[in-house]
Amino acid sequence: MTIVQPNRRLFLAGVALVTLLPGAARATADEMAAAIRAVTGGQPLRRGRVKLDLPPLVENGSTVPLRVSVDSPMTADDHVTAIHVFNEKNPQPHVFHASLSPRAGKAIVSTRIKLGDSQRIVAVAEMSGGSFWTASADVIVTLAACLEDLT
C-alpha cells in the first residue's frame, strides 16, 4: 500500500493557522469584570457577608452544585434584593441572577451550573440599602475518563 505524504510544510502551516484562529468564543476576566460593573454601576464591592459553596474539585463540569448564602436579617429595612453569579471562562460571563424579597427569610440560593474549564466564580449580593458584597471561589474541573462517542 502506498502512503501518500502530504506536503509537510503546508500541513504544518495549516495546523498553525487553525490554532491561531479563535475557537468557540470565551469570556475573559475583563468581560466578567465588565458584567459585574454593569450590575454594581461602579459601586464598591465589599468582601464579606457572602458565602459561595462550590466543590473545589469537580468530577464533571456539566453539573456543578453551587450555593450562595448571604448573611442578612432579611427585614424590610435590611435585606438582599438580588444575588448575581458570574464566571470567568465560560463563553459568556453570567451564570444566574436571583431576585429576593424580605419574605425569603434566608438569603440562600442553590442550583447547578456548567463549567467549561477550571476558573473563578464570583457571587455578588445586592442589598436593599444599595451596597454590594462579594465572594469568589476557584474551581478545578476535571473531565470523565471514558468519553462517549455519539455515533
Added chain:
Amino acid sequence: MIPALLGLLLLALPAQAQTRQSGYADMGPELRAMQDDDAANPAMLWVREGELLWRMPEGATGKSCADCHGDIKTMAGVAARYPAFSAALNRPVTLAQRINLSRRENQQAAELAPESRELLALTAAIARPSRGQAIAPPDDARLRPFRAAGAALFTQRQGQLNLSCANCHEDNAGRKLAGVTVPQAHPTAYPLYRLEWQSVGSLQRRLRNCLIGTRAEPYAYDAPEYVALELFLMQRAAGMKVETPGVRP
C-alpha cells in the same frame, strides 16, 4: 448490645462484601447529597415519568402496567434479582428487556426502543422500589453458562488499547485515571443519571462508553454480551444495596 449485634452482622456478610465499594463512595459529598435527595436527584424526573407511564393504558389490550401489577410499589425486590431467565425467550433478560417482553405479550403494545426515554423512565421507576434492598441474583442453574460467559468477557482483553474490564476495575480500582477515581464497577445504581450524559442511561450505555473508551468495538444494543456481563456484574455485586436511581459523574 448494639456493637455486639453489628459485629455479628459483619461476620454474617461474605468476606468480599466488607471490601467491596459502590461508585457512590468514590464521589464527592456534593454528588452523594444529590443522589440522596429525591427532591434534587435529576434521575427522579425519569422516575416520575415512569410512574405516569406505569398507569397509562397501552397497546391492543388498552391495559396499563397497573391494571395487572397494581401499585408500582409492589415491584420492590424485582430489580434486585435481575437479570433473570426468561422461559419465553429461553435466555436471560435484563429488567428493561423484561419490561418490553411484557409490553409485547401482555399489553400487545410495541416494544420501547433501547435507551429511549420512555424505556429508561419505566425501568427506573420499576427499579426504584428496590432501593436499599440487597442485590440477590437468582440461584438459577439456567443462568450459569451465561454468567460464565460474562465472567470471561470481564477478563478478556479487547480493543486498540488491549484492555479488559478487570485491568482497570479489579487491578486498579481506587487509583486515579485522568484525575478521576477508577470505581470497582458494581452496577448498584442503574438506571442512573450520569452528569456526562446530562441524562439517565442504562448499564448498557455505560458499558458502551467503556468499550469506546478503550477503543474496542461496542456491541449493538441488547447484544447478548451486555446481558452476560450484567449477569456477571450483578453476581459480583451480590449483597450490595440497590441505589437506583443513582447519580454518577
Added chain:
Amino acid sequence: MTALINVPGRAKRGEIVEIKALISHPMETGFRPGANGSIIPRNIIDTLRCTYNGAEIFRMTMTPAIAANPFVSFFTTATESGTIAFAWTGDNGFAAEESAQITVE
C-alpha cells in the same frame, strides 16, 4: 416535560421553609457543535418565577451556564395557607407550570 417541586405540606406561621424545584430540560447552550460540525442552536429556560398566593417570592434569570434539568432551591417564610406556584419560561416558546399547596397553622 416533567417537573418535580418540593414544598412542605404543612408549616408553622413564620417558619422559614426550603423550596426545591427540578424540571427536565436540555439547557442547550448554543455554544456546542453537533456531530456535523455546526452549532446546535441555543434552547434554554431563561426564567423561573415563583409566587405564593399570587405574590412573587422568587425570580431567577438563567443563562446557558445553568446545568441541564435545572435544579433550584431557595427559602420563603410560611405566611399563610395557599398555593405556591412555579412558572418556567424559555426559548422556543417554552412554558411550564407546577404548583403545590401549603397549609400554615
